[in-house]
Amino acid sequence: MIRSPFFGIAPAVLLVAGCANSGANYKPVVDGPVGPAYEADLAACQSLAASSPTVDGNTAGSAATGAAVAGASSVIWNGNSDNLAEAAAVGLIAGITGDAVQKNKQRESVVKNCMRGRGHNVVG
Template identity: 40%
Template sequence: MKSILLTPLALTALLGACAEMGTDVDPILDGAPNARFESDLAACRDLARNQSQLDHETMASAALGAGIGGLLGKVDEDGDALGGAVVGALAGAAAGVSNASDAREEIVLNCLRGRGHAVVG
């Protein structure tokens, strides 16, 4: 029963710890930044922060990880299906959060490009 309660808590802690991931990218510019760059960067980072990490892809990754972990735990002679599911869910959620972080980074870079900054990476 404790494992069932710990899974949502661990997922919440994981997402909370990664709240800024992807938004703190330091873009590489082709040339010197203009006077608007810092304010545009702050606005683009805010835009990226508003994109949820707990999206359908992250939830699907967690569910898939839980299923695979549960099956592996059940098959293993010394394994525990519930423990495997918990570990699998955490691993899947971590992968989903990583993908969301990459998407946030792209949002910041594309936003700056859209505002006329020569961002190369």
């Protein structure tokens, strides 16, 4: 059976693309009453968070590191390189996914800090 690396990587790419702006769409918890400017401020802060790139140099570095570590670990633990490509592909997916999760957390922080800067009492 012929296996294409595309079929292993495609779901991860689709997952990352689907979650691309989930951090930017974050709606923070505000303590106290919500003022009249809340919705406009939230939209502006979410737009600011969404402006950061989804894929950058860190994404490539995380993917390469994941692939290298998984490939090397596979060779060390198995004593051969029979499944080196599969292990590297899994590491690549793990690196990309980890980077996407980190970027979403950063976007949530941007929304929270922006809302605080606009005078809202953000607690979470």
